[in-house]
Every structure is written in structure tokens, then in C-alpha cells.
Amino acid sequence: MHLKLPVTFDNSEISSDVDCIAATLEEADLSRIAKLAQHVRDLKVQHIADFDWGWTARNCEGNPAKDRLDFVHINVSDDDVYWSGDLRHGVNSRWETASVLIEDLMRGEDIDRC
Numbered sequence: 041m042h043l044k045l046p047v048t049f050d051n052s053e054i055s056s057d058v059d060c061i062a063a064t065l066e067e068a069d070l071s072r073i074a075k076l077a078q079h080v081r082d083l084k085v086q087h088i089a090d091f092d093w094g095w096t097a098r099n100c101e102g103n104p105a106k107d108r109l110d111f112v113h114i115n116v117s118d119d120d121v122y123w124s125g126d127l128r129h130g131v132n133s134r135w136e137t138a139s140v141l142i143e144d145l146m147r148g149e150d151i152d153r154c
Contacts, residue, residue, distance in 0.1 A: 041065050044152045045137035058127060060154035061095045061137060070145060076116040077142050087117040095123060
């Protein structure tokens with residue numbers, strides 16, 4: 041399945057051509073997300089974060105962005121998931137995507153929110 045999510049930055053002065061990020065999630069990725077969500081429930085924690093490198097920064101037109109995403113994390117709670125990381129753009133800025141319900145991901149249908 042293909043996933044495209046809008047990106048927000050913690051620094052409002054950042055002028056980046058990254059408007060959304062895109063990835064292809066395979067069955068193994070969906071299984072991993074479901075397992076992490078179960079661990080969140082079992083451990084009674086807010087979320088679990090782990091490295092996840094399969095993302096491409098894109099602009100609104102869908103073209104690869106010039107800016108580079110670093111230290112991409114997947115953040116899984118008991119019912120949703122979002123990705124976050126750093127943008128290297130002369131100055132560092134943190135970014136994160138909109139969250140997606142895990143239930144929606146498990147349908148296996150493409151999601152495009154950009």
C-alpha cells in the first residue's frame with residue numbers, strides 16, 4: 041500500500057519544499073505496526089518509537105523534495121501511528137506527519153492525505 045501524509049515543522053520560519061512524505065508499506069510493515077501497538081497495550085505505555093528509514097520527502101506536486109529527512113522514527117500508540125524526524129535545511133528542524141488510525145492502515149488501501 042502507498043501512504044502519503046502531510047508534514048508539519050516545529051520551526052515556523054523553515055521554508056522547505058517538503059509538504060508531505062510518502063512510503064510504500066509492505067505486509068511486513070503492517071504486521072510490525074500491529075505488533076508494536078499490541079506491545080503498547082500490553083506495557084500500558086503511551087507509545088513506542090523506533091527507527092524507520094523507508095520515507096521519501098515530497099512536495100505538493102509529488103516530486104522528490106530537495107531537503108533531506110534524517111532520523112525518521114515510527115511512533116506507534118495503541119490505535120494510531122505517525123512518523124517524525126529531523127529536516128536538514130541549514131538549520132535543524134523537527135517534523136512530524138499527521139497520524140493515521142492503525143485500523144485504516146490494516147485495510148491495506150492506499151492513503152493519500154497530501
